Amino acid sequence: MPTWLQKLLTRTGLAPRPIPEALWQRTLAHYPFLAALPAADKAQLRKLTGSFLAKKEFTGAHGLEVTDAMAVAIAAQACLPVIRIGLKYYNGFTGIVVHPGAMVARREVTDAAGVVHHYREVLAGEAMQHGPVTLSWEDASTPGDERGHNVVIHEFVHKLDMYDGAPNGAPPLPSRAARAQWQAVMQAAYEGFRRQVTMAERFGAEWPWLDAYGATSPVEFFAVASEAYFVNRERFSVDFAPLTALFDQFYRPKMAATQ
Template sequence: MTTFLFIVLGAVALWVLPYYWRLLRRRQLRGRPLNCDQERFLGQSLRIYKSLPLTMQAQLRGEMSLFLQQKEFVGCDGLEVSEYMRIAVAAHACLLLLGRDTRCYPDLYTVLLYPDTYVAREIHRQNYVETTRHSVREGESHYRGPVVISWRDLEQDLAHPELGHNVALHEFAHKLDEEDGYYDGRPLFESSGEGRDWAEVFGAEFRHLRQQRDSEGSQNTGPRVLDLYGAESPAEFFAVATEAFFVIPAALSSHHSALYRELRNFYRIDPAVLYDTNSPAQPKIEK
């Protein structure tokens, strides 16, 4: 009986001790302050930062400290990754984590930065037929793998927020989406009581966007709140909606109030209220 008890206690210790070690390690890494240059780059690259409450600013810096020390940044096609690039990406990735207890993208180890749009190889299989094609991309998120971002496209998104795009927010929204094991447009909620209306609201909005896409075909009639790319799948819809929520929140709140409410509840933040009156003008929205 004593031997059996020692075996059980040993097994429990083998499971519990690594868990608490990782928990303590994350706490230590979050506690390391950003240096002066990093804080300056944060203010320059994340438009909403100075409008955040001080508690949220502190949480954001802590999550960024953890992110920067845990994730490797790799420059591709000759790009030399600067500290400003690292901060800009980390700031937008960690903005999505505020107000919630997270492990800061536990399955992400590498961020790949390309200098510009890049060509990716796609393989499609249907029954016994396999086809290959190449597509030009601004970014992508690999399931349980790296995030890939075109730096030039992110730069343009930061320079023109009125267009409602942000490739970093888009790809890291995919990372949140995958945490429950599926790319399905429904992220992992902290409790079973959350997200009760998510499926109904997102389903209706997604179907409406698909109807818009199908009626317009390949014609893009102008700026809109939700990019038609969101009609590709529920996963892409969630990523596109996340971009609009953080980049053009007033427009999203005005034209898609139920969708805005669901995103506000999930992200624990209300960017339409936080942005001050000096924010760039909202786009002219096509109804």
Template sequence: MFGWLRRRRRQHAARPLPEALWQSTLARYPFLGRLSTPELARLRTLAGEFLGSKEFHGAQGFAITDEVAAAVAVQACLPVLYLGLDWYDDFVGIVIQPGEVVARRTVMDEQGVVHHYDEVLSGEAMDRGPVMLSWPDVADAGASADAGYNVVIHEFAHKIDMRDGLPDGCPPLPAGFLGAPSARAARSAWLAVMQREYEAFREKTIIAERFGGEPTWLDPYGAQSIDEFFAVACEAYFVNRERFAGEFAALLPLLDGFFKPNQP
């Protein structure tokens, strides 16, 4: 790292992003302009605190600049704007790749047969481990917002989902969430809606891919599992709320209630 980010680490003080860096980040990602003035001020401060608590590493010789780190920090802080950075306190490292990564996977099917396959990744979040991101996807998030795509928010949504264990499409919920009498009831109510919306989306994806039906607006990767559906939904919710509200009206109260608690 170099420049402002290096200097601020030596000072060990959390400071908001410098004006020039902040303005260039806002210009790169126009969807941030939907935030109110107080929200933008909070996001700027939160991003500075985020940078003071995380360590960035460039893979394959990729250089971590102030611009790279700020781009990740600002987008990663969107989901926790009202929740706080404690939701990200289970890890420190963020690895930035110069491009997509091919990961070798091994799975066992129901018959006990082991299968090996390659998966192309633009990002990955490890349970209580680092987050990996492809810089081209991070950098292009301004242009891809129309499609509801954002790799940073996707991976950090997984981090939020995993706070209570394995990713299952439901983050930890408090008693009283949307009127539920207990945390257990809140979870049941959340999953009832999320599962229904996931199954409907999966059906649309299958029809589109196998039978030439209309392509889904939301990334079809969300049809892989309910936890991926949650992460993909969070991407669209934060970068293109208007389209998301039209496509997934049933999910809007859930995400509003969780990500914006006590907000009108």
């Protein structure tokens, strides 16, 4: 018997089928940061999730069957960053590849001396420019924790970053002034976070609660900070107040305008 998602994908040219109520409620119940959304945002997220599912193609790797519940769970998390700004930022790709667990990617890097080094990297997810998003279901199915970790939001924020070109730690912004403001606030937050991580690594200071991976580059800091902004806004807004205000302007423009 065809699944709900299979039926959805056969409705060419028609409005997406509504997500079944029981399936939607199970998704909200599993992810507390989604369940905590205001009613109007939940309704908008449900609508966006249905549209997202009608446009994207899910593929299971290593024999994994992507069920309706898995697809809706991933789609709902992916749509959270664009709940106020729309799905157009995800127009540049179609495929979402879901692995049962972490992936091992082969990497190649050339050092300053011209020597090529080969290594393997364990990944929970990856977003490729002009290509698919790859996710570990083991990680994507995690409800989240107080550190604000969320691999789906992380990778889809990379897609936002890539919308207008190579990733640079900033989403598409409407003006030079907006880009200058973003750069100033983000750079200050990033440098402060790097200092915290360095003090913890070298001198045994307390580790910051935000994932230290964000200290590796401005691109990763944008994605890691966005995870925490959506999953644990209360804690994030205490430690990163200027960044919270900046994110509100981009992710929640109507809210920012009325505050």
